[in-house]
Amino acid sequence: MLNLKKLQLSYKRYCKNFVEGIKFEDVEEEYMDSFNRITHIVKLNDIEKDHILLIDLDSIESHNFSKWKSDVLVNHEKKSDELKKIMMVVFHQCMAQSLYKSRYPKMFVEYTFREAIMTLIHFTMFGWEKEENILFNFIVDHFDSRWMNANDLNKHTWFLLELYLQFRNKTIFGTNQNLHKAVKEQFKKMDLEYGLIPEELNVYTEVLKNWETPQLDEIKTLIDKMSVFHSILASELGESIEFGDFGYGFYPYEILFLLFVRKKRRLPIPEEFDDFLMNTPEAKMIISDPEPYPEWDPLLKLIDGFYRKNYPDYIPNRYGELFQN
Numbered sequence: 001m002l003n004l005k006k007l008q009l010s011y012k013r014y015c016k017n018f019v020e021g022i023k024f025e026d027v028e029e030e031y032m033d034s035f036n037r038i039t040h041i042v043k044l045n046d047i048e049k050d051h052i053l054l055i056d057l058d059s060i061e062s063h064n065f066s067k068w069k070s071d072v073l074v075n076h077e078k079k080s081d082e083l084k085k086i087m088m089v090v091f092h093q094c095m096a097q098s099l100y101k102s103r104y105p106k107m108f109v110e111y112t113f114r115e116a117i118m119t120l121i122h123f124t125m126f127g128w129e130k131e132e133n134i135l136f137n138f139i140v141d142h143f144d145s146r147w148m149n150a151n152d153l154n155k156h157t158w159f160l161l162e163l164y165l166q167f168r169n170k171t172i173f174g175t176n177q178n179l180h181k182a183v184k185e186q187f188k189k190m191d192l193e194y195g196l197i198p199e200e201l202n203v204y205t206e207v208l209k210n211w212e213t214p215q216l217d218e219i220k221t222l223i224d225k226m227s228v229f230h231s232i233l234a235s236e237l238g239e240s241i242e243f244g245d246f247g248y249g250f251y252p253y254e255i256l257f258l259l260f261v262r263k264k265r266r267l268p269i270p271e272e273f274d275d276f277l278m279n280t281p282e283a284k285m286i287i288s289d290p291e292p293y294p295e296w297d298p299l300l301k302l303i304d305g306f307y308r309k310n311y312p313d314y315i316p317n318r319y320g321e322l323f324q325n
Helices: 004-021 026-044 050-073 081-098 113-126 129-143 156-169 180-188 203-210 216-234 253-264 298-310
Strands: none
Touching: 004 050, 004 216, 026 050, 026 298, 050 081, 050 298, 081 113, 081 129, 081 298, 113 129, 113 156, 113 253, 156 180, 156 203, 156 253, 203 216, 216 253
16 A cells, blocks of 8 residues: 555655765766776777776766756756756667677676666657667567567566557567466576566556556556556665666656557547656656757767777667767
8 A cells, every 4th residue: 555655755765866875976076987998098088998988987977867867856957858868878888888798798788678768668668760770670680689688677678678569569579468488488598597577567467468457547547557566666766676776767758659649540648647656857857749859968979989890790880970960
């Protein structure tokens, strides 16, 4: 059962973390350290050390992440530019990681399955179809490898991927129905790790069966259930794994994506909500259809240019300029 007071207290801790916990000055200092390393490697065209560029993408993401939280949570602005830059970084982490499969086969992957799917559905909401297709192909090509560790326990992530597949009429392992179960069975046959993949998706199973309902009342009820599921876990901030993190714990992007796909199908959606989660600044953030590309982070631009120059197999080289209006 949802404890509203507990939820509100967790939300205060969530916001306070970006004022008193994570100091922007510290993030800025780390970003500037990366700036010096990256510019030095690029200037010398030092290919032997260019794995550091991939690792330093994390500090670029953190920098934009702090600015996004400052804009939305602290200053209550509704703009999404910094969020868009975060998604661009995750995309480039995927693209660059692929370059090191032979050179550093045991290298830690710089992104998670959850982050890759989160980026995919945001590209879809932004209307960035070219980048969306590149990332989807990357996910499919690497799905049964350590480069896309799909042994993931987050139920909302499996929900998002299956909803995306059904919306785009695409498949993975030949299906877009009960995907988590199909992947689990496939991984079992392939002797891959599958133990974390959930057996059931609970409320999300019900939503996947009915997400195209023409009945406004029905989808409103389902969204309320999703919000309660999310809110209960977010109220366990710092303790629950799903939605209990200080980064995206109170950002209901799974519900926003559901609203997006229904709107694209010209199905009715609620105009407003009376629950706590769907009235947070992150839930109220404006995402236009389509969203213009943001100005590139200068360090991300440097890294992308370096990889394009030195690695013909770098995936973006096949597609020309990306993230350009």
